Amino acid sequence: MPSSPAQTAQVAPGEKPHGESPGTPGAPAARTPPARQSFALADAWWPLGHRAEITTSPVPVLLGARSLAVYRDHAGIVCALADRCPHRRLPLSLGRVNEQGLLQCGYHGWAFDGRSGQCALIPNFRPGEKPSSRIAVAAFPVVETGPFALAWTGGTATAPPAPGWLDGGAPSRAAAERDGSPAGCPRTLAGTVEVRAPHRQVADALLVNPGAALGLGWLFGSGDEIAAPWVLDQKPDGAAVSVRRERLTFAVRRIATYDRALRGSRASTVTIASGGSLLLVESDTTPALHQARVALGLTPTGGYRTVVRWHLTVAGPGGVAALVAARVALTRSTRAARRLEQAADRSATVADPAVDLIHPEPTTTTTSA
Numbered sequence: 001m002p003s004s005p006a007q008t009a010q011v012a013p014g015e016k017p018h019g020e021s022p023g024t025p026g027a028p029a030a031r032t033p034p035a036r037q038s039f040a041l042a043d044a045w046w047p048l049g050h051r052a053e054i055t056t057s058p059v060p061v062l063l064g065a066r067s068l069a070v071y072r073d074h075a076g077i078v079c080a081l082a083d084r085c086p087h088r089r090l091p092l093s094l095g096r097v098n099e100q101g102l103l104q105c106g107y108h109g110w111a112f113d114g115r116s117g118q119c120a121l122i123p124n125f126r127p128g129e130k131p132s133s134r135i136a137v138a139a140f141p142v143v144e145t146g147p148f149a150l151a152w153t154g155g156t157a158t159a160p161p162a163p164g165w166l167d168g169g170a171p172s173r174a175a176a177e178r179d180g181s182p183a184g185c186p187r188t189l190a191g192t193v194e195v196r197a198p199h200r201q202v203a204d205a206l207l208v209n210p211g212a213a214l215g216l217g218w219l220f221g222s223g224d225e226i227a228a229p230w231v232l233d234q235k236p237d238g239a240a241v242s243v244r245r246e247r248l249t250f251a252v253r254r255i256a257t258y259d260r261a262l263r264g265s266r267a268s269t270v271t272i273a274s275g276g277s278l279l280l281v282e283s284d285t286t287p288a289l290h291q292a293r294v295a296l297g298l299t300p301t302g303g304y305r306t307v308v309r310w311h312l313t314v315a316g317p318g319g320v321a322a323l324v325a326a327r328v329a330l331t332r333s334t335r336a337a338r339r340l341e342q343a344a345d346r347s348a349t350v351a352d353p354a355v356d357l358i359h360p361e362p363t364t365t366t367t368s369a
């Protein structure tokens, strides 16, 4: 019998996979039925939401072409089940997490285990009577890493470890100390914006020019390119690419001293992985300027929309001013969405070596006569 997704998923050390919480040693074997409906996505880890937003109140999450019911059970584990009750098809996200930590349908009260998808309770059964093992919904492996909870969409394919570099947390200790703020207490900002553009174009725009796409030119630069991207690291088959670029940027710190906002160059590094669902943009560390890092999670919803979740951390000189400016740029969602949509439109016509690395052209073979 083929193993289920929940049985085969592997996660990086220190992350929280299904069924391996301290309170659930030896989680029951999953009985996830084969998915009848595909996500229409590449096999990858895809963001379900910010970790902090996922609670014991189930919410519907559209991931590709499928709707999932996402919630946190009483053991603190994030669960993702197909959002359709097998009884009368009511969305399970309209239900509740019951006293046993099961996701209970709001219609007739059938309740499902969040890690296996197995129906564990039917209210009108006699005491001792158990639901059939054939009553189940699809359950998907979930990990929490960095600021996001991610779901694996690869079915029975063995899941690779979820990227651990999103968990970079605060900028370097040295930067925080220069700023006078205690190390480990960085200034952070998080949010979500929905963009009317296909996922691939949004990912390309962020890889090519994150400062322009996010409206954060003073943090990562957004001007004309000074140097071609320098590839730092590349995993096989475009699984992860890390590129470094130099771009023109304003030295915002000088505005407070009524000095000219001089233009200079600043390097930033962009890492993209997991099918283009996760990005990390980091500004260079310099003694005179703040250091910034933004983790981005891209969730395709349908074919033409993308939910972009971001988590920005800033430390160092001028960090407060930079964060206030970032709040204005990123939290006015209409403007932020329009900026990303325009960048995504432009990305369709931009030739960039970094984009070519994550979307390698299919090799064509020629046969001689």
Ligand code: FES
Residues within 6 Å of the ligand: 085, 086, 087, 088, 089, 090, 105, 106, 107, 108, 109, 110
């Ligand atoms: S529709 Fe869910 S229990 Fe009946």
